[in-house]
Amino acid sequence: MAPIPKPPAEPHDNPDAYVGLEQARAERLAREKGWSTVRSLPPGAIITMEYRSGRLNFEVKDGRVARSWKG
Structure with missing residues (x-):
């Protein structure tokens, strides 16, 4: 039987911290x-x-993050 794949870990990070940043950054x-x-x-x-x-x-x-969310 094949092993059950493990999903990637999520960093302990707040998505709201990205709002307002320039997209590439x-x-x-x-x-x-x-x-x-x-x-x-x-x-x-x-x-x-x-x-x-x-x-x-x-x-x-307009090149900036207006909203950010997990998943």
């Missing part, structure tokens, strides 16, 4: 803090709602 910081996936989206983007451990999402408006 926010993405770089998130990866440095251990997020396995960083996803930047335009406002109102249609996305799936599945939760992915280790993923940090950014809503980017």
Whole structure:
């Protein structure tokens, strides 16, 4: 029997700390803090709602993070 895959760990990090940062800087910081996936989206983007451990999402408006959330 194959082993059950283990989802990536989530860093102990506050997503709200990225709000207001320039997109490239926010993405770089998130990866440095251990997020396995960083996803930047335009406002109102249609996305799936599945939760992915280790993923940090950014809503980017005018080159800056307007909203940030896990999963």
